[in-house]
Amino acid sequence: MIRATAIFGGLLAIALPLSLLAGRVWLDPATTPNAALILAELRLPRALLAIVVGAGLGASGAAMQGYLRNPLADPGLFGIAPGAALGAVAALWFGYAAAPFLLPTFALLGAAGAMALLAAIAGRTGGIALFTLAGLMVASLAGALTALAISMAPNAFAMSEIVMWLNGALTDRSWREVWLAAPVVSVGVVLLWRAGRALDALTLGDAVARSLGIDTSRLLWLLIMGVGLTVGASVAVAGIIGFVGLIVPHLVRPLTDRRPSQLIVPSALAGALLVLVADSAVRVLPLVTELRLGIALSLLGAPFFLWLLVRMRRGLA
Secondary structure, eight states, X not given: OHHHHHHHXXXXXXXXXXXXXOSSSOOOTTTSTTXXXXXXXXXXXXXXXXXXXXXXXXXXXXXXXXHXXXXXXXXXXXXXXXXXXXXXXXXXXXXXXXXXXXXXXXXXXXXXXXXXXXXXXXXXXXOHHHHHHHHHHHHHHHHHHHHHHHHTOXXXXXXXXXXXXXXXXXXXXXXXXXXXXXXXXXXXXXXXXXXXXXXXXXXXXXXXXXXXXXXXXXXXXXXXXXHHHHHHHHHHHHOOOOSHHHHHHHHHGGGSOOOHXXXXXXXXXXXXXXXXXXXXXXXXXXXXXXXXXXXXXXXXXXXXXXXXXXXXXXXXX
């Protein structure tokens, strides 16, 4: 873990100052007018928010893959991200998004509702199969309600705002979103880190984990709370940004001993690096309008997912 943490921490330290200079107009602190104001009020909060969002998604992806013992697991598949998106869509649908903090508050409430429903269905038994099926059911229900809200949007403007927000982006974000997301994501990452020892034991099987004194129900609650806080806060401030939780653990795993507990912190750093670099890239692309971050990461993540499937198929052949 120390090696992976040092590598991705060092790369993040290099990428952060470079991201502050990148944009449609490259910033030269010595010659650009109002450079200090642009850095402090526009680019720095956006870069820090990219780090916060990426860290939460990376850590949650590592934890979910460790819990399900499935390298194709992604936290977005288990209902919390769609639940948060549904809450944000409700704010946009009813016209509350213009008020400060209301849209992210609705998104966090949607994530909390998804967490509560997931815990009510699977929280007592702690079974992996039931948890997976419950998550897919919550995701399907939230997705259907979101599609219903889009189809019944009160006007074309509201529909456009909903669709654009669901694509995920860090455009026009400010310190307000940073102060909202950073504490919530930090608590979520700590909860996931605390679950690391239990996840290590779970790799040996449920029976062995219980014989080692692991409370699988408590572990499930830790994961629901940790993933709920990290993913919910990320969706609340940035919209749907997929594939980070899937890609990052695969980049980190070869640099560790592959135990889940050794993946969570490096995956948080690698996730922060991935989202920061991707957000910098979409700012410098020579397009008429800025490419949405969620679309860019999906264009990157879909081929990566296909590559994983092909590799697994060859391994089984």
